[in-house]
Amino acid sequence: MNSGSSSRERSFLTSRASNVQFANQLQTNLGDVTGLFKQISKGSRSSELLSQASRNFAAVDSNINSSEQVFHKLTALSAHLGYQQEAIQKSLELSLNVREQLQSLTSLISKSELS
Template sequence: MRCPGGVLWEQKPLPAGFPTTASSVPSRPFRPPALAVAVPGVGGAGAGRGKMAAGGAADAQARFGHSVKGLLTEKVTSCGTDVIALTKQVLKGSRSAELLGQAARNMVMQEDAILHSEDSLRKMAIITTHLQYQQEAIQKNVERSSNLQDQLSHLLK
């Protein structure tokens, strides 16, 4: 089974002092003490064992239970930390989306301003061309007027 942070269960070395010999490890699957019900007069697994073997098995089961609880606690804590990190990333992504939206709106406004500026420049280029034509016409008229002045001055003499 996996959680956002990785593997939920991985095999780790046994803690120091944990029984590792075949005689101290129970041969049947572990059942929590609350579920193991002894029926009087019925011989089951372990009926022929003495008090030492039963006490050793119970001690091993208790240590195993504590070990499993510790590992589960560690994994739950790790998964909780990963959920917090994921939440922070989602919030950061939400803020990023807001900033991107604002940047897009600003870009659209800038694009409109650029298009308006291009239109104004085109109009100014047309006006400049018209002014150049008018200047040429005025220069021609000034030349004609100077010619007319010369002709008038010759006629009046």
Template sequence: MASSETQPRFGQSVKGLLSDKVTSCSGDVIALTRQVLKGSRSQELLSQAARNMVIQEDAILHSEDSLRKMSIITTHLQYQQEAIQKNVEHSKNLQDQLRHLMK
């Protein structure tokens, strides 16, 4: 009779252990799912960062191109300014010569 009493206790003990194991495994599955989601989110963030970097690189290249063009324009404007200054001086010389001739 002692063995028939121990079997229900043993069965309850096994059920309790099994229930604990199922709960523990469920917790592990939840933790694993969270880690997978974190990894997925990390990958998403890395992809977004890479896209942003490409956009910034394009913007930098465009800015460099614009600066190079502006430098060329500045050089041309300087040449034009020098030419205008020479013409103004030449014009002053001509005016002086005309005044001298008119006297």
């Protein structure tokens, strides 16, 4: 009976050691699965962030294009205003010349009437 109880004890101890080893392996596997789910969740969030960044970039790119068009229009407008300013200055100079000529004529007419 001694050998029978000894083999039962060994079997029990082996079975218990196997159960402990199984529990440890199960705990490790659960930790690995948890880590995998966390990584998948991070990957999913990264994809969302990347998608949002892409949409934001597209909106900014559209604004940049619009700003560039406005800049070109303002540049053209500035050039046209410069031309108009030059034309106004020339007209002013001509009108001053005409005014001086009129004053000269008026003074000549006044002198001729007096003589």
